[in-house]
Amino acid sequence: MFEQQRSPSFDLVLTNARLVSMVPGDCGYEMSEPTNIAIRQGIIAEIGDNVETTKSESYDCQGQLVTPGFIDCHTHLVYAGNRANEFEMRLKGVPYQEIAKQGGGILSTVRATREASEEALIELALPRLDGLLRSGVTSVEVKSGYGLTLRDEVKMLRAAKALQDHRKVRVTTTLLAAHALPPEFAGKPDDYINFVCQEIIPLVAEEQLATSVDVFCESIGFDLAQTERVFIAAKEHGLRVKGHTEQLSNLGGSALTAQYEGLSADHIEYLDQAGVEALAQSGTVATLLPGAFYFLKETKRPPIELLRKLKVPIAIATDLNPGTSPFADLTMMMNMGCTLFGLTPEEALRGVTCHAAKALGYGQSRGQIQVGFDADFAIWDVSHPADFSYQQGVSRLSSRIVQGELDHV
Ligand code: NIG
Ligand code: FE
DSSP: OHHHHHSOOOSEEEEEEEEOOOOTTTTTTSOOOSEEEEEETTEEEEESTTSOOSSSOEEEOTTOEEEEOEEEOOOOOOOOSOOHHHHHHHHTTOOHHHHHHTTOTHHHHHHHHHHSOHHHHHHHHHHHHHHHHHTTEEEEEEEOOSOOSHHHHHHHHHHHHHHHHHSSOEEEEEEEEETSOOGGGTTOHHHHHHHIIIIIHHHHHHTTOOSEEEEEESTTSBOHHHHHHHHHHHHHTTOEEEEEESSSSOOSHHHHHHHTTOSEEEEOTTOOHHHHHHHHHHTOEEEEOHHHHHHTTOOOOOOHHHHHHTTOOEEEOOOOBTTTBOOOOHHHHHHHHHHHHOOOHHHHHHHTTHHHHHHTTOTTTSSSOOTTSBOOEEEEOOSSTTHHHHOOSSOOEEEEEETTEEEEO
């Protein structure tokens, strides 16, 4: 009894792990020599060669590379319906904005999502989630935004949270009721924003259905004043904010997001110098979504050089959604971040680990291999961390560990 109390006991010890720790400022992208990680109650308890390995359950990583579990910090993976027809229209030259104006686009997914039950939404989302898990994801953000009524937004958020009952994964939910103007409010966007601020945000906060609130700040979404009203309501109810900003034009939404201490400004192809400076000042993460850029055949690239120069943390996410980024693969986005936007593979890896964690408000607990951080890892059969951004389509994931629990692929 006494002996047991004195001896270190861990829930799990990973041995022979080559760590890519992603600790900022450190040489986090470098691989360590094979070493050990001890896990207790879902948290990293000890790291190093001296970890006592004989008295606990252990898992031999056989010299494989261990990264923090990847974090997809921007998805819309809960939805019903299919927009392949719009893909065909766009290939024939009809612009995304035009399809949206004709009642297609986001609103076509809204119609299908409203008709689906919570259970149906979960069933439809699982294969998409599985794609992400195969690319090493252990945390995923999921937005609402295809319901646009109180009932349907709540249904989407509940479905997103319920994914955790079906898979080993951590889900963070974001309310995106201000995604598009629902047909019931046609011509009355300010009335809809009132409804979002007075009805939806208070209930979602009260029932803890989301931790942050997002707005599509764009000519085909909501303007700056409307966005600000949503941000004020979110803050009043103790929720963080983030934005779909500067995707198709420069409205100043990123600077507004920064002004409200936003977690992240996402897309940002049209971000200007003032916008980058605002992000730098507030510590807001710039989240790049190269899948949407690629799928919409955009040409304006985000201001990477300036973001680097002003040391704005850069995240990368899938934006997994039926209209602009139907891609359930985060390492493919890392590849696109490098080839389309000019990131280095090291920046791409930061973009799905430490910086993605910060974009979700978990900068001090996830996305790095450090004592005290959450025990979420991906174990990989690759020889160098650059490989994540390099080769695609070959399964290289050996296992994932979520909250200290192993999940074999
Ligand atoms: O992030 N930009 C707005 N929202 C999504 C697209 C949603 C859709 O087209 O269904 C995005 O690209
Ligand atoms: Fe999005």
